[in-house]
Amino acid sequence: MLSSPTSKTDLSDLQNLKVFLDLKVTEYNQPGFIANxxxxxxxxxxxxxxxxxxxxxxxxxxxxxxxxxxxxxxxxxxxxxxxxxxxxxxxxxxxxxxxxxxxxxxxxxxxxxxxxxxxxxxxxxxxxxxxxxxxxxxxxxxxxxxxxxxxxxxxxxxxxxxxxxxxxxxxxxxxxxxxxxxxxxxxxxxxxxxxxxxxxxxxxxxDQLVCPCDLHVDRVGRKLGLISRKQTDWRTAIELTENLKKLDPKDPVKYDFALFGLGVEEKF
CATH class of the missing domain: 1.10.340 (Endonuclease III; domain 1)
Structure with missing residues (x-):
């Protein structure tokens, strides 16, 4: 189960979370992301x-x-x-x-x-x-x-x-x-x-790919209730990816763009 995120934005509903992150994927998964x-x-x-x-x-x-x-x-x-x-x-x-x-x-x-x-x-x-x-x-x-x-x-x-x-x-x-x-x-x-x-x-x-779980993705993932494990290890990366598969089972790792962008560009 996804826990309710501690963000000011109401994202506790899975569908709302998907809509929110899909928008962020669209925002960051584009050529302007490449240069930096x-x-x-x-x-x-x-x-x-x-x-x-x-x-x-x-x-x-x-x-x-x-x-x-x-x-x-x-x-x-x-x-x-x-x-x-x-x-x-x-x-x-x-x-x-x-x-x-x-x-x-x-x-x-x-x-x-x-x-x-x-x-x-x-x-x-x-x-x-x-x-x-x-x-x-x-x-x-x-x-x-x-x-x-x-x-x-x-x-x-x-x-x-x-x-x-x-x-x-x-x-x-x-x-x-x-x-x-x-x-x-x-x-x-x-x-x-x-x-x-x-x-x-x-x-x-x-669909076999595992989401890169760096410092920013880890922090945003926890804030959105996508990660519950206290430590960050392989099982944490799997937990994050399995929750992302609930949003897109065929391409869960596309949400790396959203989580990373939220963490680095928006300081979410």
Whole structure:
């Protein structure tokens, strides 16, 4: 059951809540949202593999102020001459030296170099990063929990992986809410006509996606009665998503736009 929200607006009725959030989705799920959000980074590219790589790095680095995140991502891809897939497959050992000074918060050169190593390993045998979320996953499950666990295992399957990089790639097995990877999956999987999300991937369903549960979404979700758990973990993200499915069972994660917009733009 959805609890009554503590907002001044009367949203206790489920239908009223749906109408309210649908309006907010329409307001924020539009091209004007892109420029000031990390999703602007993959939008710099058109080639599928470039979009996948840029989106993944942008999602992982999405920590802190959005302006800083965007600037650090641009710095990262400038080191790849804005051709990430080509750089990944064809760089020389000497080309990697340029990453030795790259840092964003706790993401350091060791992490950057392992990301490049993993991407090179993966794209030498596959033409899409989607495969890394599917190989070994229980693809018929109602959520992407198995996909995220599978990706974690695949990402760290190389024998020389640094353990410090674990902090940047979460997994539901460790009870993480996996907010950045859930955001990345939203970008890659969701399909609509509004141009923010890419909808590049076909084998993960929109109704399997789990809502990214960042600080702002978490706060607004609690205020609207969509979250009751005290802590914020994987089960919290599932609880939020299950309640959003009551509003739209086929595309629950579209409400990420509404919750995030309410939290960041409107200080709801």
């Amino acid at each position: 959000d990390p999703v602007s980074i993959p939008h710099l590219f058109t080639r599928k593999q470039d979009v996948e790589i840029a989106g993944f790095v942008a999602a992982v680095l999405a920590w802190g102020q959005r302006k800083t995140i965007i600037n650090k991502c641009k710095e990262f891809f400038n080191l790849m001459d804005y051709a990430p897939h080509d750089f990944i497959l064809n760089h020389k050992e000497s080309d990697l030296r340029r990453f030795l000074s790259f840092k964003h918060r706790t993401f350091n050169p060791t992490d950057a170099l392992y990301f490049i190593e993993f991407f090179r390993h993966h794209y030498r045998r596959s033409d899409t990063l989607e495969d890394a979320f599917l190989e070994g996953a229980k693809i018929s499950e109602p959520t992407t929990e198995s996909h995220l666990i599978t990706f974690f295992n695949n990402f760290f399957s190389l024998p020389d992986h640094p353990r410090r990089t674990y902090k940047h790639i979460p997994t539901p097995e460790r009870k993480s809410a996996c907010k950045r990877l859930n955001m990345y999956l939203r970008w890659m999987v969701r399909k609509d006509d509004f141009g923010v999300d890419f909808g590049l991937w076909e084998r993960i369903r929109m």
